[in-house]
């Protein structure tokens with residue numbers, strides 16, 4: 001059964017890039033600058049960047065910003081929270097009229113990048129939330145990434161595009177049956193550490 005409580009399906013992501021490099025200012029600002037964010041509402045401050053709009057563009061922009069930062073070869077991490085159906089979210093609805101064509105597919109098509117990611121799904125207000133989460137962990141295993149258990153999160157290892165596809169599909173599947181869903185993630189590339 002669907003649990004509709006918001007008036008729109010506006011999605012969003014609040015994220016922070018952490019380049020482990022002396023050049024962190026340039027890496028953050030050029031990643032934000034190189035990515036086409038014309039189909040999302042965006043606000044950057046000294047802590048993080050928030051984007052809001054259609055789910056397809058939220059994942060497209062988040063992935064592209066991480067890839068542009070990671071392709072510098074520096075050790076870069078990104079942490080953030082995706083959200084959809086937040087009952088208080090509505091003022092950016094103007095961006096909901098955009099079409100579903102992702103703006104950054106061409107810009108990232110030649111970037112090949114391995115990464116490790118930990119994510120956690122939070123279906124809000126559902127008593128059977130563990131079942132909804134376990135279904136997505138099971139589905140992750142057929143999406144071309146290595147899936148492993150971690151306390152309070154699930155770990156995904158593989159190509160960044162496969163990782164973001166897995167994140168998006170998991171989030172999308174749950175939001176089809178749960179009105180308000182949040183999902184936290186941390187992704188790291190070019191780390192000098194062993195797993």
Ligand SMILES: Cc1ncc(C[n+]2csc(CCO)c2C)c(N)n1
Nearest residue numbers: 015016017025028045046047048049
């Ligand atoms: C995605 C993202 N957005 C904002 C910040 C915050 N921040 C920290 S240093 C810096 C550049 C100099 O002002 C900015 C914007 C971040 N780290 N990652």
